[in-house]
Amino acid sequence: MNDIRKKLAEDWLAVDRDHVWHPYSAIGNDAPVYPVREAHGVRLVLEDGRELIDGMASWWAAIHGYNHPVLNAALKEQADSMAHVMFGGLTHRPAVELSALLVDITPEPLQSVFLCDSGSVAMEAAMKMAFQYWNDRGRPGKNRLLSLRGGYHGDTFGAMGVCDPVNGMHHFFSHMLPGHHFAPVPEAGFDDTDVEADVAALEELLVAHHGEIAALVLEPVLQGAGGMRAYSPAYLRRARELCDRYEVLLVADEIATGFGRTGELFACQHAGIAPDIMALGKALTGGYMTLAAVLTTPEVSATISGGDPGLFMHGPTFMGNPLACRVARASIDRLLAGDWQANVRRIEAGLAHGLAPARPLAQVHDVRTLGAVGVIELAEGVDTTGLQQGLVDRGVWVRPFGRLVYVMPPFVMDDADLGRLTAAMVDAVAALPAG
Ligand SMILES: Cc1ncc(COP(=O)(O)O)c(C=O)c1O
DSSP states (O other): OOHHHHHHHHOHHHHHHHHOOOTTOOTTOOOOOOOEEEEEBTEEEETTSOEEEESSHHHHTOTTOBSOHHHHHHHHHHHHHOSOOOOSSOOOHHHHHHHHHHHHHSOTTOOEEEEESSHHHHHHHHHHHHHHHHHHTTOTTOOEEEEETTOOOOSSHHHHTTSOTTTSSOGGGGGGSOOOEEEOOOOSOTTOOOOHHHHHHHHHHHHHHGGGEEEEEEOSSEEOTTTOEEOOHHHHHHHHHHHHHTTOEEEEEOTTTTTTTTSSSSGGGGTTOOOSEEEEOGGGGTTSSOOEEEEEOHHHHHHHHTSSSSSOOOOOTTTTOHHHHHHHHHHHHHHHHTTHHHHHHHHHHHHHHHHGGGTTOTTEEEEEEETTEEEEEESSOOOHHHHHHHHHHTTEEOOOBTTEEEEOOOTTOOHHHHHHHHHHHHHHHHTSOOO
């Protein structure tokens, strides 16, 4: 037996610690990872039998909870006929039926679908589409992007280039990234209607640089991993108008916000706008498989298809994976079959009610909710590992990030569990040292 097999047999968590990378992790350090044995409904069951109420939906994805019988059945049925075939030169019903469904439920101008592996890859494809479009319109100089400070769009090189240059988790690589343009974080909050100052700042950049800007890239209405901040739909509406005026495409990154999370099926709908390109991921498969999609308009797809080389230049090995497509369709059908909007409103009310007691705490700077997203922003940075442990000790799975203690629970969480989740968050925050 070689060493690692022996080690695995004796202590598999030591193998995890010494050999396996986790997101943004180090090899060989003692930052705790909690071993999960199984997951069902809104509960994660740890190896030692403890059950945690899941506030994260595995990072926005598991909207129906875990181990869902309908999604399980879809996946098993598909596995029995075809787990995967290449998508180059072949096609299959799971991909085409999912694509038709996405065209049907997204804003009307979005008519063509590119299926790919993950959110970051979807953003790569979205940005390539924008560049190819302008190149094929005879404007190759439009080879820069405009994005918003406070944004997060993924970890691949192209996506890193449009994340917040300071807080976007990628400053280590900043000298290797293309110099894109960044507009300030929109200050007007979700309920504010006066967006003139924010719009003026955006327009100033477009006036100066529109000749080289292919697209404005943003997370509509809610900036997620870059700060968990909601901004005014009026800003988004005006941004759409500015894009049209200055001949810039609008790329909506709905990877986190899509599929009902903010209270509309897609966050663009808060503003009644349609982007030129939309990226979806995360909840697309109900959290079962990695899959993402990029949708665009006939104007963009016809220009690329009629240009040089007349092809969209991207094609991952696992494009259109049948298992992922089939479970995605089951997840979306499931979502649309129920009154998901009333359910998200119920969760929003539960989060607002449950997190309100955190507001007066000395440790807390702000408490905010939008749709099925609840955030406690702490006044100061804390030991997130200790806070995480405190939350686990209180029976909930919440992964604090920087000064943010935030949740986006599965939509199936009932009021009792929502009450337990929010009470544990408030209690854990109240136990932090004040000031
Ligand atoms: C808005 C947004 N865009 C893109 C991504 C990247 O998606 P993935 O982690 O699937 O690559 C994320 C992930 O958190 C995200 O929140």
